[in-house]
Amino acid sequence: MKSKGRILITGGLGFLGSWTVEEAVRRGYRVLVVDALTYAANPENLNSLKVRFVTPSRRNVWTMVTFGRNGLAEHVPVHLPPYINPVDNDFLDEVLEGFFHSDDEVLVVLASVEDYPLMKVLLKYVEGVIHLAAETHVDRSIEDAWDFVRAEILGFYSTVDAFRRVRGREGRFLLVSTDEVLGEIMEGSADEDFPLRPRNPYAAAKSSQEHFAQSYINTYGTPIIIARPTNAYGPRQHEEKFVPKIIKNALLDEAIPVYGDGTQRRVWIYASDVASALMDVYERGEISEIYHIGSEDEVENLELVRTILKMMGKPESLINFVEDRPGHDRRYSLRWDKIRELGWRPSVSLREGLRRTIEYYAKRYAKGYSVRR
Numbered sequence: 424m425k426s427k428g429r430i431l432i433t434g435g436l437g438f439l440g441s442w443t444v445e446e447a448v449r450r451g452y453r454v455l456v457v458d459a460l461t462y463a464a465n466p467e468n469l470n471s472l473k474v475r476f477v478t479p480s481r482r483n484v485w486t487m488v489t490f491g492r493n494g495l496a497e498h499v500p501v502h503l504p505p506y507i508n509p510v511d512n513d514f515l516d517e518v519l520e521g522f523f524h525s526d527d528e529v530l531v532v533l534a535s536v537e538d539y540p541l542m543k544v545l546l547k548y549v550e551g552v553i554h555l556a557a558e559t560h561v562d563r564s565i566e567d568a569w570d571f572v573r574a575e576i577l578g579f580y581s582t583v584d585a586f587r588r589v590r591g592r593e594g595r596f597l598l599v600s601t602d603e604v605l606g607e608i609m610e611g612s613a614d615e616d617f618p619l620r621p622r623n624p625y626a627a628a629k630s631s632q633e634h635f636a637q638s639y640i641n642t643y644g645t646p647i648i649i650a651r652p653t654n655a656y657g658p659r660q661h662e663e664k665f666v667p668k669i670i671k672n673a674l675l676d677e678a679i680p681v682y683g684d685g686t687q688r689r690v691w692i693y694a695s696d697v698a699s700a701l702m703d704v705y706e707r708g709e710i711s712e713i714y715h716i717g718s719e720d721e722v723e724n725l726e727l728v729r730t731i732l733k734m735m736g737k738p739e740s741l742i743n744f745v746e747d748r749p750g751h752d753r754r755y756s757l758r759w760d761k762i763r764e765l766g767w768r769p770s771v772s773l774r775e776g777l778r779r780t781i782e783y784y785a786k787r788y789a790k791g792y793s794v795r796r
């Protein structure tokens with residue numbers, strides 16, 4: 424297939440990142456990924472693609488690892504892949520040239536987006552960026568938000584400023600934000616002009632990205648678009664998140680923690696629908712605009728647990744009400760008319776998405792995968 428262009432996707436070894444990388448490759452892009460390989464990343468998430476990995480094995484020393492399609496065998500640990508041939512930093516340019524002349528689909532650079540000099544090198548090779556790299560678990564941000572400040576704020580600043588300096592007003596930069604920046608919406612739904620009212624440290628860090636993005640649009644004319652997906656679920660999501668946790672605990676016949684009385688309401692969207700929305704916005708969204716990515720599947724948390732248990736043939740006695748998360752938003756709800764105008768609609772119903780997700784986790788456990796921390 425003729426290449427549609429070159430794109431950098433940050434956080435591409437995570438949940439939504441990996442779905443977005445797959446969607447970009449499917450649409451004909453050559454993809455660079457930068458991922459810091461935190462606990463939330465998994466190189467196996469890109470197993471369906473032809474991927475090449477580059478890793479700095481120590482300061483200023485680069486290492487290249489090539490894996491073919493499905494090349495990350497099951498016995499390869501989920502942390503740093505093994506490496507060959509330590510090389511010096513100049514080799515990065517050579518590696519990038521080599522990748523774009525190869526038939527590999529994805530080059531994964533195992534590094535942090537906070538590495539500003541690195542980001543400036545990578546941005547010479549792409550026309551656009553989809554920025555997903557982030558810390559994403561609200562509970563962790565409530566315990567301690569330092570990692571969120573680093574990943575979201577320093578990481579975004581490094582990426583967007585490197586983009587401004589290397590690409591100027593050319594190309595496209597899609598920032599993936601979240602509906603959580605709007606805070607809880609008790610009545611009706613919020614459109615893209617709704618004010619930012621973050622109510623937990625994760626949402627505050629994501630809001631900070633949006634403020635920087637707006638300032639860069641205004642000050643430098645940086646061609647940024649912002650997308651705000653609602654709650655996503657699907658295969659490959661880390662087991663600390665709500666839907667995989669319900670499924671995992673049900674598979675293991677363990678108690679399923681439900682915060683408070685379980686009446687919090689969320690709108691759910693399947694991962695492949697988020698990925699197609701992000702790519703549609705990246706390709707056809709208007710520069711400097713915000714796009715909400717929603718669905719019609721709004722349910723109470725408790726109802727969602729009950730639905731999953733029923734689909735899995737497990738008893739409701741597994742439900743265990745626990746003390747509510749501090750500052751827990753009771754409801755999020757987006758209006759998403761703008762993205763409809765781009766011709767996008769979600770295509771996977773909640774029931775079908777849950778069926779696929781349950782099947783995925785059931786297979787993982789059946790294969791003897793241990794639960795990741």
Ligand SMILES: NC(=O)c1ccc[n+]([C@@H]2O[C@H](COP(=O)([O-])OP(=O)(O)OC[C@H]3O[C@@H](n4cnc5c(N)ncnc54)[C@H](O)[C@@H]3O)[C@@H](O)[C@H]2O)c1
Binds near residue numbers: 537
């Ligand atoms: N999952 C959702 O429901 C949802 C909803 C709305 C928005 N989002 C946003 O989408 C993005 C992806 O979310 P997810 O659920 O896939 O997250 P995830 O936690 O599954 O993956 C995050 C990825 O980012 C990487 N990362 C973290 N810090 C990094 C750094 N400093 N440099 C490079 N890589 C780094 C991690 O290694 C991981 O691979 C996030 O920006 C999140 O805020 C997610």
